[in-house]
């Protein structure tokens with residue numbers, strides 16, 4: 001579904017260096033890293049929303065630069081909230097969206113809106129944070145997006161809404177036909193639903209692997225007294241190290 005090869009993006013004070021990621025069909029990849037590690041920069045570079053300095057992105061087996069329109073019709077993207085058409089009803093937004101996608105299925109859209117309990121006459125500004133993400137997902141599923149890329153979709157959600165959204169992710173990929181890449185710094189989100197984990201630190205991928213292999217690869221961080229496996233939170237905290245303030 002998604003192959004990222006040696007993606008590099010240079011900002012004046014930050015470098016994204018040789019990012020490699022591989023996401024097969026039917027899987028969820030959790031993309032984790034602390035604030036400022038480069039998660040959003042990676043996602044924007046993958047989508048060509050910022051121009052990478054080098055590297056290649058293939059989606060559905062096609063090069064993104066050569067087939068951008070074709071590929072983007074088949075993906076759904078959620079980057080933060082909804083900052084368009086704040087005043088329009090969600091159903092009016094769907095009508096606009098439907099014109100861009102020849103795969104648009106309006107019956108499916110109505111069904112998703114019912115399933116997700118989103119009122120079609122509400123405007124985005126009247127939706128809660130969780131509802132906004134679900135509305136964006138309803139739009140993506142209605143144009144039959146096969147790959148969903150979401151930047152911190154669970155940030156700002158309460159534990160119940162987060163759990164609900166993560167269950168939805170699992171159900172979206174359950175048929176084996178769709179894949180999801182989502183970034184977060186909430187480790188429990190990843191533990192709950194990701195098949196694979198990619199960990200970015202200071203602009204470099206520290207490890208990208210299936211969940212078990214990923215967790216096992218950090219067992220060297222265990223202290224002698226610890227017998228059970230480390231949680232992802234413990235792994236992150238130990239990898240990042242303690243900061244000492246000179247107060």
Ligand SMILES: Nc1ncnc2c1ncn2[C@@H]1O[C@H](COP(=O)(O)OP(=O)(O)OP(=O)(O)O)[C@@H](O)[C@H]1O
Nearest residue numbers: 011012014033034035036037038039040041042185
């Ligand atoms: N447009 C830009 N111009 C210059 N530097 C930028 C730009 N966008 C991001 N950066 C820098 O790139 C680095 C990585 O930022 P990025 O937003 O990718 O991190 P992140 O992992 O998504 O963080 P967070 O979890 O806080 O959202 C930061 O140091 C940031 O200041």
